């Protein structure tokens with residue numbers, strides 16, 4: 001899985017391009033948000049909109065006693081992240097940084113992700129994260145991303161695979177918008193999520209959307225593609241140059257997939273690719289049972 005590989009990057013990836021000439025491949029449409037795409041690929045569905053959701057009695061509740069760490073800048077945050085991740089590390093859960101979410105409020109939230117995908121039994125999963133990091137930092141047209149794509153392409157050419165895919169695309173930031181901070185909010189980079197009271201705020205640079213699962217936000221403002229909510233709880237002084245997490249109808253949010261089977265181009269939704277994945281896995285193992293969601297929750 002190549003994090004944040006968008007279809008237009010193929011022009012800098014001779015190996016991957018050569019695969020698209022003979023194998024089944026296409027653009028991959030992913031669900032809205034940040035964490036649901038790969039979960040949908042593996043399990044067929046996902047209710048995850050973002051990394052953090054509101055939860056009473058969260059496992060992060062204790063962190064409010066350490067909110068004094070907010071006074072110690074980066075070192076304070078590093079200490080807080082260690083405290084938060086130590087129990088997760090013991091349980092074999094995925095580890096996360098917490099950006100600059102105020103520590104006196106972080107304890108009202110819970111992580112939506114537990115076990116990482118490479119722990120799913122019966123598959124070999126390789127995660128390649130460079131293009132996401134470099135894309136955010138330098139943008140999708142930068143010389144840095146082009147050289148990173150070439151490196152990833154060379155590395156992939158040395159690996160065997162059944163499915164290569166990316167979890168979303170990326171779009172360059174053209175504009176930033178600032179949103180109000182309330183007592184109960186989570187300011188992600190493309191979403192601003194509120195609970196309790198809806199802030200008196202509106203902007204042409206985004207719209208208020210309805211989210212079914214209110215634990216991810218009772219009032220959710222989604223920025224338009226190319227607009228970054230800034231300041232936000234994840235980036236410090238420097239705004240990202242490119243982002244994902246916009247409306248999934250925006251084709252710049254599409255990832256790609258390539259299946260190791262002869263065929264042509266066909267754009268797919270990730271739910272369909274999940275079915276293909278399950279069939280491939282069952283063919284391989286002779287097992288007709290579905291992959292259980294609980295495998296990685």
Ligand SMILES: [Zn+2]
Nearest residue numbers: 004132136244
């Ligand atoms: Zn990213």
